Amino acid sequence: MVRVRIAPSPTGFPHLGLIYQALFDYAFAKKNNGKFFIRIEDTDRARFVEGAEDKIYAGLDWVGLTEDESPRKGGEFGPYRQSERQAMGIYKKYALELIEKGGAYYCFCTKERLEQLRKSQETNHQPTMYDKHCRNLSKEEIEKKLSLGESYIIRLKVPENKTIEVEDLIRGKISFDSNLIEDAVLLKADGFPTYHLASSVVDDHLMQTTHVVRGEEWLPSLPKHWLMYEYFGWEKPIFIHTPTIRNPDKSKFSKRYGHTGVDWYINEGFLPEAIRNYLALLSWSHPEGKEIFSLEEFIEVFDFKDIKPVGPVFDLEKLKWMNGEYIRNTKVEILSDKLKEFFKDDDEIKSFFKENASKMDQIILLAQSRMKTLKEFKDLVVYNPTELSLQEKDFAKKLKSEFENIKIWNKDNILNAMREILKTTGAKGNLLYKVLTGKDKGLPLPDMLEILGKEETLKNLH
RNA sequence: GGUCCUAUCGUCUAGCGGUCUAGGACAUUGCCUUCUCAAGGCAAAGAUCAGGGGUUCGAAUCCCCUUAGGACUACCA
Numbered sequence A: 001m002v003r004v005r006i007a008p009s010p011t012g013f014p015h016l017g018l019i020y021q022a023l024f025d026y027a028f029a030k031k032n033n034g035k036f037f038i039r040i041e042d043t044d045r046a047r048f049v050e051g052a053e054d055k056i057y058a059g060l061d062w063v064g065l066t067e068d069e070s071p072r073k074g075g076e077f078g079p080y081r082q083s084e085r086q087a088m089g090i091y092k093k094y095a096l097e098l099i100e101k102g103g104a105y106y107c108f109c110t111k112e113r114l115e116q117l118r119k120s121q122e123t124n125h126q127p128t129m130y131d132k133h134c135r136n137l138s139k140e141e142i143e144k145k146l147s148l149g150e151s152y153i154i155r156l157k158v159p160e161n162k163t164i165e166v167e168d169l170i171r172g173k174i175s176f177d178s179n180l181i182e183d184a185v186l187l188k189a190d191g192f193p194t195y196h197l198a199s200s201v202v203d204d205h206l207m208q209t210t211h212v213v214r215g216e217e218w219l220p221s222l223p224k225h226w227l228m229y230e231y232f233g234w235e236k237p238i239f240i241h242t243p244t245i246r247n248p249d250k251s252k253f254s255k256r257y258g259h260t261g262v263d264w265y266i267n268e269g270f271l272p273e274a275i276r277n278y279l280a281l282l283s284w285s286h287p288e289g290k291e292i293f294s295l296e297e298f299i300e301v302f303d304f305k306d307i308k309p310v311g312p313v314f315d316l317e318k319l320k321w322m323n324g325e326y327i328r329n330t331k332v333e334i335l336s337d338k339l340k341e342f343f344k345d346d347d348e349i350k351s352f353f354k355e356n357a358s359k360m361d362q363i364i365l366l367a368q369s370r371m372k373t374l375k376e377f378k379d380l381v382v383y384n385p386t387e388l389s390l391q392e393k394d395f396a397k398k399l400k401s402e403f404e405n406i407k408i409w410n411k412d413n414i415l416n417a418m419r420e421i422l423k424t425t426g427a428k429g430n431l432l433y434k435v436l437t438g439k440d441k442g443l444p445l446p447d448m449l450e451i452l453g454k455e456e457t458l459k460n461l462h
Numbered sequence B: 001g002g003u004c005c006u007a008u009c010g011u012c013u014a015g016c017g018g019u020c021u022a023g024g025a026c027a028u029u030g031c032c033u034u035c036u037c038a039a040g041g042c043a044a045a046g047a048u049c050a051g052g053g054g055u056u057c058g059a060a061u062c063c064c065c066u067u068a069g070g071a072c073u074a075c076c077a
Helices: A016-031 A052-063 A082-087 A090-100 A111-123 A139-147 A195-206 A216-232 A262-267 A272-280 A295-301 A316-328 A332-342 A347-355 A357-368 A376-381 A390-404 A411-425 A429-437 A445-452 A454-461
Strands: A003-006 A035-038 A104-107 A153-156 A163-168 A172-177 A185-187 A211-215 A238-242
Touching: A003 A016, A003 A211, A016 A035, A016 A052, A016 A211, A016 A238, A016 A262, A016 A272, A016 A295, A052 A262, A052 A272, A082 A090, A082 A195, A090 A104, A090 A153, A090 A185, A090 A195, A090 A216, A104 A139, A153 A216, A163 A216, A163 A238, A172 A216, A185 A195, A195 A216, A211 A216, A216 A238, A272 A295, A272 A316, A332 A347, A332 A357, A347 A357, A347 A376, A357 A376, A357 A445, A390 A411, A390 A429, A390 A454, A411 A429, A411 A445, A429 A445, A429 A454, A445 A454
Parallel strands: A003 A035, A211 A238
Antiparallel strands: A104 A153, A153 A185, A163 A172
């Protein structure tokens, strides 16, 4: 049974990178009738943010990637919060087991010593890593220090002079020189575990994770995790390191260049389907070269092994195009609901909806091909009069008298009147918009004016 | 500095030894449509497949080196 997970730290709304991984996880789990679960990594108390967990759910639910098991949903492998697992003593128990099996050891080095060590290594241009000072402490020494209540941590015992060969699904076999791998801290002085112990090995194993999907920044520590699985004698999951989404300058996707949190996309009026579809096209492509496809279709054709190991640059322009594509392909009634929901706190648009309730579908139909985000609907539809030049005022006057002559106020007659005045004055269409809407472009005038009514139109012109 | 990963149009990518004078999408430009702006349709431009060596009858595709970019190098994840 396939079991995959995301393991976010509760720091706020999900980063697009997390959504990206969740998308792959979700699709793979669904495809294989497996489970997709969330484990909250809240062991670093310094980074804990109140309410962040709910934001993670909100973001994931919004894109439609709802999990099967999590703190909020429960599940047979709980608890799903690391702080709770910590309280149960899970990590310490396994850290001690590792010591017993010869895969880890107590370390009593002070932070000051480590600081000094690092400094001297840096000045000597040596790799900065722990010098294994406590690795060969005798049993007696350890027991003495322990009974004295000395502060300690537990470190991984990395074998010397060995080549550690690991495997990543999308990159294949990778070799590391064990002498260059640090004796990483497994259990901190405060009794909390580090990622290496808790997430990567103990929890993933206990929660029966079959495919460990995580960002490629974890690749360098894979040999440590690999080693631990071997020390414990546990079956290893399949490791998949997804490429990092990049800024235009190829650095890690950051706030400096783009909007990294889903909340921005929600507030900007992006459709979850578009986000999901766009993300699917990063480092992965549809076997038939399709650009637009449903989640269901994605689930059907997706496989981890088809992910490319190259970090893609995030392109907001293409996302916008795709969002426009999804907006255009949405049925008017549904789009109407989406707009209402999106503008639920905007009084101006709300009253606009109310006043034009019967004509709303018609208006949305006109706006549909002209907006790339839901937010843009407002700009399309709101009338904002501006100061006109003398020339423009003159044109407005002529237009008014032309409109006054229209007996039956419908779009055909309005269009004819418009054509007439453009012909006689030689003006461009933009001028009509300027005079009638305050902007030099917008929704088709005949349709909009018909909806607005003759009286209102003349009033605006006046 | 060290270790590891990576390298096809500006961007996302197809390509997995011959079908490649390298295909598609976004963006760009032009034309058509037209009350404006979009949308849509058509077309153009854009990549000596990072560079150099091999292997092979044949390489974007396999190997090596160089270069460039990225990640990691915490008692953070």
